[in-house]
Amino acid sequence: MKSEPDVFSIDDLERKGREAWDGVRNFQARNFMRDEMAVGDLVLFYHSNATPPGVAGVARVATEAYPDPSAFDPDSKYYDPDSDPDAPRWWLVEVEFVEKFAELVSLDALKAAAKTDLAGMLVARRGQRLSVQPVEKDHFGRVLRMAKAKTRIR
DNA sequence: GCCAACGTTGGC
């Protein structure tokens, strides 16, 4: 899951403990949250538009998907007047903090590793803009090792 | 259904 650290960083998640991942307004990204994520799934927390960009830590899916309330809030910048409360268009999950990496796994490092054992990892590919995207299990483990992380994959 | 115009993401 990508977030701009100026808006919401891994430190913000650590401080708050938990966060509703609202504002996703891309159908594919929504589908991953609504249809593919399950409570307990681990998440790579990626800092986009950062210097440098990269994976900053790990979070965990804390809830089933539910309709994104910001879509119904006219005062929200994520307001979508076309989203019908009876058939919500936008969904979110809440995520909880697991750990902040001792060192960021930079996009440069991901791209370098993508030439070998991270081959095919989506986030390392050019033009890959989806803010929520799937990570293969062995890729996830490899990123954790690059971060010298303690988190175990279940 | 096609596609041009436009807007956004996000790396650099």
Add this chain to the structure above:
DNA sequence: GCCAACGTTGGC
């Protein structure tokens, strides 16, 4: 600030 890579919108 630039621009590649999309996704969305709307005219036809």
